[in-house]
Amino acid sequence: MLRFCFGASGSGKSTRLYNEVIERSMKDLGTNYVIIVPDQFTMQTQKDVVRMHPSHAIMNIDVLSFGRLSHRIFEEAGLSSFSVLDDLGKSLVLRRVSDILGDKLPIIGKNMHKPGYIDEVKSTISEFMQYGIGDEGLAILEEKSSKKGALNAKIKDLRLLYSEFLAYIKDRYITTEETLDVLCGAIPSSKILKDSVIVFDGFTGFTPIQYRVIKMLLAVSKEVIVSLTISPEDDPYTGFFEEQELFMLSKKTVYDLEKLEYSLLQEQGALGVPSFEAYRNARNEEMSKKNQAGDIFITDKTVKRLENNPSLAFLEQNLFRYNVNKFTADTSGIEIFRAQTINEEVRQALIKISDLIRDGGYAYRDIALVCGSLDSYADIISNQARKFDIPVYIDKNSSLLLNPIIEYITSAINIVISGYRYEDVFHFMRSGMSDFSPEDTDLLENYVRALGIKGRKQWEDRFMRRMPKRFVTAGKSEKASEKELELLQKLDQMRDAISTSLKPLADSKKGTVKDITKALLTVIESNNSKEKLEAYRDKFEAEGDLKKAREYDQIYDKIITLLGQMDGLLGDEKIELSEYKEILSTGFADIEVGTIPQDVDRIIVGDIERTRLCEVKVLFFLGVNDGNIPSNAGGGGILSDIDRQFLADATSNVELAPTPRQQMYIQRLYLYMNLTKPTDKLYLSFAELTPDGKSLRPAYLISKITTMFSNITISRPEDGDFESQSVKLMDSRDKLSVMMREYANGFLRGQDKKNFLTLYKTIKDLLAENGDNSFIDQITDAAFKQYENRPLAKAIALTLYGATLENSVSRLEQFASCCYAHFIRYGLHLEERKEYEFDVSDLGNVFHAVLEKYTSEIMSGDTKWRDLPKEKSEEILNRALTECVDGYGETILLSNARNQFMIERIRRILLRTVDTLQYQISKGKFEPAFVEMDFREAGNIDEINIALSEDEQKNITEKMILRGRIDRVDLYEDSDHVYVKVIDFKSGNHKFNVASLYYGLQLQLVMYMNVATATSRKMSGGKEVLPAAILYYHVDDPMAEGKNDLQPDVINEEIKQKLKMTGVVSERMDVIQMLDSSINGKSDIIPVEFKKDGSLSSRSATLSDSDYGAISRFTEKKIREFGKSILNGNIEVNPYEMGDRSSCTYCSYRSICGYDESIKGYSKRNLDISSSDAMEIIRSENN
Template sequence: MSLKFWIGGSGAGKSHDLYQYVIEQSQKNPATNYIVIVPEQFTLQTQRDLVLAHPRKGIMNIDVLSFARLAYRIFDETGDENSQRMVIDDMGKSLVLRRIATQKSDELSVLGKNLKKLGYINEVKSVISEFMQYSIKEHELEKLMEYAKNRPMLQYKLKDISILYRAFLEEMQGTYTTKEELLEILCRVIDQSRMVRNCVFVFDGFTGFTPVQNQLLQKLMVLAKEIHVTVLLRTAEQIDQEQEEQKKIQEQMLFYMSEKTISTLAKMVNDLNVPLQAPFRYLSTPVYRLKDNPALAFLEEHIFRNTAETFLEEQDAVHILCAKNPEEEMKQICIEISKALRNNPDLHYGDIAVITGDTQLYAHTAEQEFTLYDIPYFMDQTRGILLNPLVEYLRALIEIIVMDYNYEGIFRYLKSSLSDFGQEDIDQLENYVLAFGIHGRKQWSHPWLRKSRHMQAEELVRMNELREQVTMQFECYEHGMREAECAKDYVQVIYEMITSQNMEQKAHAMAEGFEAAGKMETAKEYHQIYRMIMDLLDQICELLPDEQMSVKEFGELLDAGFDEIRVGVTPPSIDEVMIGDITRTRLKDIKLLFFAGVNEGIVPKGNSVSGIISDLDRELLSEQEIELAPSRRQQAYKQRVYLYMIMTKPNQQLYLSYSLASEEGQALQPSYLIREIQKLYPNIEIKRPSFDAGSALSERLMTPKSALGELAACLREQLNPEYEALFSWYLSDENYKKQVLLYVEAAFLPQKTDPISKAVAQVLYGKVLTNSVTRLEKYAACAYSHFLQYGLLLKERELYSFEASDLGTVFHETLKLYSGLLEKSPYTWFDIPEDAENELLRQSVEASMKTADILYSTARYQYLIHRITRIMERTVHMLTKQVRKGLFKPNNFEFSFATQTDFHSLNIRLSEEEEMHLAGRIDRVDTYEDKDKVYVKIIDYKSGNKSFDMAAIYYGLELQLVVYMNAAIEMQQKEHPDKEIIPAGVLYYHIDDPIIDTPKQLSDEEIEEQIQKELVMRGLVNSDQDILAMIDQEFQDSSTVIPVSKTSKGEFSKSSSIATTEQFYLLSNFVNQKIAEMGSQILSGRIEQNPCVTQKQDACTYCDFHSICQFDEREQSAEKRQLDKLSAENALAGMNMSLHKKSDGEEV
């Protein structure tokens, strides 16, 4: 019975010398057992170290165990009934806690509302596990609640936790135990063990011990022959019991935990009268590992010591790298690894490690870059399984039943790669479901009859075939789940479904596919996943067999179990670069270490303790001398020890790297650790790698695969000689020639600005081009966008939703119906009474709603019906007022001119073989007729606040109103061949119910007047005084109908939007010319990327084709057309000039 400390800094040789001591003693005393206790994740490595160090390459009387494995070893010997209870893991605890939370939800004042959230049960489990690990009993919890009475929220949380904790312990009583309770049970039965009395115990690799571990050590001090403990402490000065009172000050010291361990264990042996042997102290400087590396030895001796000493000598052991983002950071690490291996033949992949404070953040980037640079690696992390296809498949099936065949559940199931549906079928089915809002078992069970605009009859047949296949897969399974009453029944249905669908074979087939692709870690995950799911189902049957629950509750139970499962794999090879984190990864004999992600928020690592008990709560509770897991402040101190340990692992070179920005582009700051290193090494330079075409390629040329990516990124730029040589090499290598030529083709041949041939244009559009005005305006804004939409017929996926364009459709349909009903009624716009107006409008709104059944699908949409009705009431009321103020009579509503093949303005000859037909629909045509003339006014309803822009007409961006006027004039001319047709105006009416914002109180009449001013039509009106009077008989100084006003001198104001009859004809002729030009350009094959920019709009802003176009303004050939701002006068002058040039035979 004795205790001995082996005390030294990182790399001093504590573990090595202690293992040598154990090996020597085990050979001298073959009858004595030597048990080496290390953290769980270190057991395999320690076994390997001992076997390799042993002269016989075998260890007969030496065992390497963790605390848990020691407990099982002694339980096997003693056979105590308490030790024979089934041990449930974290997954089992979550299952039990999920059930308890459901049963106790009414008693939980704070936690109850969150317990069904995915991951929250895990938080509760963490708190309860922490209490058990730190031996906090119910009475101590009551003491904490009493102490927290001045902190109501903390007290309520502790009360809720107490309820769950008590119920959990009752559930465990006599039947189950947890891994946290193992050591408590071990302490109760270890006195019965004979094996322990003949053992020498070695504890290595611990930075400190928990209270229950200390209790076990106290027992072993009396029972075991010897106890040896390694302690990480740079100086061998112990602290006595009087100094223990100053521990809060000493928490800031780097080796505080080690000093506390020595003090605690020394006090134990003193209380037990157990001999404390003289410690083995490692006082030499530098430590053994770094004796040949002065720079790293200086780091080991001074980091985190508040020293003013600096290392001024030239050194090549400590480096700092700075990169733009994590991807470039990992790329530079791969380059440095490749260079180091190339320059040092004695260096192997297994001699190198990459450590980061956040493995999840860097895992994907590391996998990508290490694969690209052909560097074998092992990712030392456990993985969750929630996104595994088999788990996703099961979760989706539950969701389908719970959420009544919802879209998300069905397509999660279909896309899980286990559903036996082809990808094309899944895509087509998804498009249909989204377009028509298919939701619910009822809709999935009945034939689908609706077709989208371009859908063929056979495609609808195929959709129904797929629908039947999907529902058939669900029916048997769904029936079983709905009939199930308890957890065991649900598990039985799940098991039958898994076996009938051959899930085990499918999982193994996928694993073999990953093996063939060289993805060994993923393959191992897929080999384990089926067994893990079966274990979960077994635990549910074992722990909760007769628990009554709904399908939804069973799904939540499964989620809690899946959330706990972690997949861990062992390295498939010794000679691989280890990629791990600061605390988990065990490194041995490392020569080069790369410490990635040394940024604030990553180093030091964020708070890892439970979020239910906050950091402030922990600080408060610690005042009661009840030990809990470290608070954020304590964690920060503790993490410095891990940083010290990790940075002193390599014996040749240490690289620290950080990023300037995240993958999302958010700015990042370097960690305080970078500043600490710069203080110690003031001459150190931060290396900032460059990956552009102008930088030295030879510094980064490591593998053909990695260099190919760099070359592809620079092909459009001026290549320097190095890149030209690399390009020539790829062309000469048959393995890469085809790939590099594809990159060249993508970069240069063809450019999107190149025209398509006239023959191809005719295939796409035909010789007779049928165009809408909107389509021509699209072409004027960007020829390439027009080509994608109307040439290739690309379109966004249709969604079952109600967008702004749908609202406009409902508005137009309602006004069309109202106008039609009014024409059939005994009334006109001029004499219809208000009650009749309201009745016709009600009928119109109801009828238009039938074309928009989506408006009845949700409460939000149903509210929109009321809003539509209110806006329509305002619109009809205002339109009626405006009509009654003038002499014009509304004549044509929703007039379609698609079939008017004899209208010259709509059927334009482009060449001897080519022509263009214009199609469209005029919302309203108003006319006034006298003896010799017919006056025509066009009104276009807009749900948005559209303004009239003469410059936009000049550039071809807004042609609609003028084209409509041309068509209406031609129509009237055919109806009245003996009369002159005069354009009176082209106007937009904004469909709206405006809210008047005013600082003063207004009467109803004043409010109505303000609304009329808001709803004045915008557009262009004939300046003839007689015509203005025909439109608004009340017009004098200003109008509440049209955008015209006069100054005090009786002249038209600058804000008036007016034109003479001759100018209207000028507009008409120019637009006819413009659309003919654009029609010819379309059929000639012009499709260049030429988006235009005006003061009001940028053609790229709302374009649907960004991802296809990839318009890059950095390229010289890809410049947007900056259209000059033109006044109405200048625009008209430009039109006039253009017409004259055309008539003179010049090309425009």
């Protein structure tokens, strides 16, 4: 017999039914009573029935879901031997079947590997099963869509995929949806269900397969009772209803169940009436009589739950109805507020909850939160609730894709697939499941990246090479220290541990799924993964994070189950490891851990459809925005919204899931059921802006309610008084931190300043009560933070650098650029990680190395550079380049095609360079005398051995020794003089600037000249040594600019001008003639040009002997100052700004120094002096 229990939301349907079941079960102990509810409501229903039962125990009453009913009956019938294919297995099979079908699925097949797509396919296949759509039904859909090309193609693909899916699992598995079909076959023989009383409660409707189960239950049971939500004013028996009606689902369910009972009676031959309509009329007339055996009608105009709350009772009676009644009385039971952002909306809700707990006498369990979009709100609510010390339970399954064990497995497979790619290896090591410490992992990564180690072979071979230092020439090495050898041995042990652990997986990568799975299990088990996950679980339990503890407790078994499914479903399939990984990743994406609330007194947070709330007194409905209400969940999927609407309109023979339009109307029923759930208070809220600042609109529900309740206004509580917004210590601490910074910067005025001082005092007093003012100290220090230069203690500086400071000119220029960057680089020896790659600095190194070899070979021969034939020059250059390439940076230039192309570019540039350099030499009288001249060759000269301090006896206690190499020194001698020209090769374009010299940023050329002249003086035989020129040569192969028809000689002239050396030369005419003997107007060798009258142009870069002497002495003085400052511990953060240049722009240490112009004390030095002014100052200092 079929019975119904009708009543509005909150009318007491469940209570009425449970009381009836309890009362009847106590009188009739021989009858089984089964209450069937949705899955997520079973535990709460069990609690409710036990609480209501006089004995507080249930003997012949079962509370089950459809799924649990299946398990119970299968156990009774001995049907537990078949394997059920869950969502994980379904994804695996669909993925595999799709790959097998390949091109036979032109639409679905090409998208199957896209993230999330397989879930859409699986959802559609599950829908077909739930709605009983087989090949015949899909054939009808295919025929109906024959003129819709894209839709028809999708349905053809789905039909074929569905068919092959069923064939693949036949006789091996049944799907979760098919368990209900099996249940239908087992119900007739069940003793548990025979002559039982079955109650369905909490459902809004049923799927076709669930209807089939109910039909079988009607056949064997004594009675089936179904509760349905419907207003007393509505006729539940009407066979005519529109989809937009609020209670359409309930009316349709009554109609469908009555039709079900009618067909059952027909099959049993028990009907005494000829038609369904006649049967319905007779049945409904009889069952509507108010007797114990009839349908139950709860007809109270005001539902029991809301009898003491007029505004909520009015909402229940009028929401989504066609009348236009308005409520003009007290609306304190309903409140609507808005907030600027989702974060602020959640915060305001939590402030109100704090008030309710503190002042209203509510417990947390009396309050619930539902969200228009739980995905958008869940994390925000979780984070904010911690600040307010409010316990919440998010009713949402958690994805485990970022769990360490999944990261470990995925990266292990990626290592084998990619051939030990850097990123995969170190992702594996840092997954949280390896046995390597972070420090050891960093060491190994530095080594591997610097040496370019990759590929299985290199990882399985012993590590024999030391960490490289980019020696420019081959054969230069130093004996490895004992410490380096110990480190190398340690790194090799780590290498061996990694390659050994992954060997089973690497060896099986071309095997079957069974082979790969077995190897993967070996990798997992040999790592003691289960024990490590248990240690994580224990850690989280100790910290009170029971949700995380539950995740880590379940994940291992779920992964082993997944691997078992892969073995069982695909075991003998031979696939590539990459395909195995894709299938496994699909399985990982489906792994979820369901949790239950750990605290009795907590706030449930859920959505409007899935979450089933028990009795709540206060409900917060957040995210009542357009797009959430109604939901934008449609629009995607394999079958689009338009597709579904077309199919629904085209055929009535095949029932699919509700169309988007139908779903929108169904959602109204869920809204009605949620909004009428609280007994005391309903809060609705919406945000005005998305996280990225886009405008949000309130949902239609807001205007509907404000129309019904004319006294309701929408508030914006964040604009309220300051005290009411500062209710929780943790939340207020965040607010105070922000306000403290504004206060420190002087931005607070008037009431804002008073609010800050009030909040400051309140929190300080509260913290003082707990004996901890550290938070106040921290934020005060941070807000009023002011950078102050604190030099290193002298003793520490001497420990870092030594009393004899070995230095270079470029290092001193770094000190001039920023003292702190110098300290980090040369005091603490922090460097960027060396990579096995060829970069700009390497290019310069190779240029220098090749030119050194090239020049040295010429100088050691009989032919002068100016006389060298072009063919011989190219031969020497090619030989020098080959030697350097073969020995440079662990043969990095030969490591790949890109770098080998770089070799040819280097060759082209250097051919142009040596040709230009030979031309420049031939135009003057100078000859190369030194190449890569080491400062140490100069001997013990004052220019590089600089006294920094002396004791009372004039003994030197601190000194600086300069190290360096001058690229090339050219000399010209006459009877009385030796003239010196210094050339510095640069891979970039450099110009000499006296202003930069003045600030210490460009000391190199002058210092090189000082060393070169001192060295030449020792070899001059008493001749006077004079500086002639300090020059930069840009190593480059420029292009001529102009029309395509330029003559070769014009092109060469333009290129020579572009390669003209920059720097500064002596203004003496005889010296200029020595440098460029054929100068005529404008030199193409040196930065000199003449006016028509024969005088030097202002564009010439020249210096008088006295001015050069001044900058020489100034440079020595500057170097000495810098040396003293270094040993005095100067580590000031003092970057400079000079025009459009800044020392911070390319600084490697920007993330370390903490430089922030918003913090007082930090500022850049503005170096704005002109070169002429700098020269004047230098002259005056030397007078």
